[in-house]
Amino acid sequence: MSMLSIYQWVAIAMFGIGLFGVMVRRSLVGMLIGVELMLNGAGLSIMAAAQFTETAGALAQLSTLLVMGLAAAETTLVLAIVLIVDKRFGHVESENVSLLRG
Amino acid sequence: MQILAHITFGLYLVLVLGGGMVATGSRSIVRAFAGLLVTLVGVAGLYFLMDAPFIALMQILIYIGAVSVIIFMAVMLTMASRGEGYETRLKTPQKRILSFLAGGIMAILLAGMVAKYPLASGTTPRNIPVEELGQALLGPYSFVFELISVILFVAMVGAMIAVYERRK
Numbered sequence A: 001m002s003m004l005s006i007y008q009w010v011a012i013a014m015f016g017i018g019l020f021g022v023m024v025r026r027s028l029v030g031m032l033i034g035v036e037l038m039l040n041g042a043g044l045s046i047m048a049a050a051q052f053t054e055t056a057g058a059l060a061q062l063s064t065l066l067v068m069g070l071a072a073a074e075t076t077l078v079l080a081i082v083l084i085v086d087k088r089f090g091h092v093e094s095e096n097v098s099l100l101r102g
Numbered sequence B: 001m002q003i004l005a006h007i008t009f010g011l012y013l014v015l016v017l018g019g020g021m022v023a024t025g026s027r028s029i030v031r032a033f034a035g036l037l038v039t040l041v042g043v044a045g046l047y048f049l050m051d052a053p054f055i056a057l058m059q060i061l062i063y064i065g066a067v068s069v070i071i072f073m074a075v076m077l078t079m080a081s082r083g084e085g086y087e088t089r090l091k092t093p094q095k096r097i098l099s100f101l102a103g104g105i106m107a108i109l110l111a112g113m114v115a116k117y118p119l120a121s122g123t124t125p126r127n128i129p130v131e132e133l134g135q136a137l138l139g140p141y142s143f144v145f146e147l148i149s150v151i152l153f154v155a156m157v158g159a160m161i162a163v164y165e166r167r168k
Helices: A003-024 A028-052 A057-089 B002-025 B029-049 B053-078 B093-116 B130-138 B142-163
Strands: none
Touching: A003 A028, A003 B002, A003 B029, A003 B093, A028 A057, A028 B002, A028 B029, A028 B053, A057 B053, A057 B130, A057 B142, B002 B029, B029 B053, B130 B142
C-alpha cells in the first residue's frame, strides 16, 4: 500500500461524502457545502499525485491552485443564485424551485 | 520522526472525515458549515504533510478565508433573517438511502480503480520551491494564470449584475 494510494483514498472518501451531501440536502447552501467538499477532494488527489510520483511537480501544484480559484468563482456565482432564488421564491430549497418564467 | 508523521496523518484524517460527516449529516446549516471548516483545515494540514507549504497556505487563505466567508454570507442573507438555520424537513428515508448509495458506489468504484492500478510512488514527498512555481506561472503557464483571473473577474461581475436591482 503506497503513500499515494492512501492519500487518494482519503480524497475519494471526501468526494463520496461531498456527493452524498449534494444529494441529501434540500437547501441550496447545504448543497454548496457538499460541492466544496468534492472540489477539495479533487485538489487533494491532484496534489498527492504530484508529490509522490515523478510527474511535473510545479504543474500539479498549479493545478491544485487552479481548482481553488475555480471553486472561489463558483462559490461567488452560487451566492448570487442563492440570493436571486431567495428573493423570488422566499426560500432556498431546491425541490420547490420549479418556475421557469422570466 | 516516522511515527510522528503517522500520528499527524491520523489526526488530519480524523479532522477531514469527521468534519465531512458533520458537514453532510448535521441538520443545522451553521453546524454543517463549521464541519466544512474543520475539513478544510484538515486538508491544509495534509498539504503541509505533503511538503507543499505554499499550497497549504493558499488553502487557508482562499478556502478558509474567502470561500467560507461567502458561504457564511449566503447563510446570513437567506436563512438567518427568517430563523431558518435548520433543514426543517429532511428528505424521505428512501431518498436518503439512494443518496448514500450514490456517494458510496461512486467512492467504492474509484477506490477500486486506485487499488487495481497502483502507481509507482515514493514514500517521501518531493519539495518544490516556491520560486519554481512562480517561474512556471510567469513562463509556460502564463496563459492559465491570465485565464483564471479572467474567470474570477467575470464571475464577480456576473454575480453583481445578477443581483443588481435598478432603483425605481
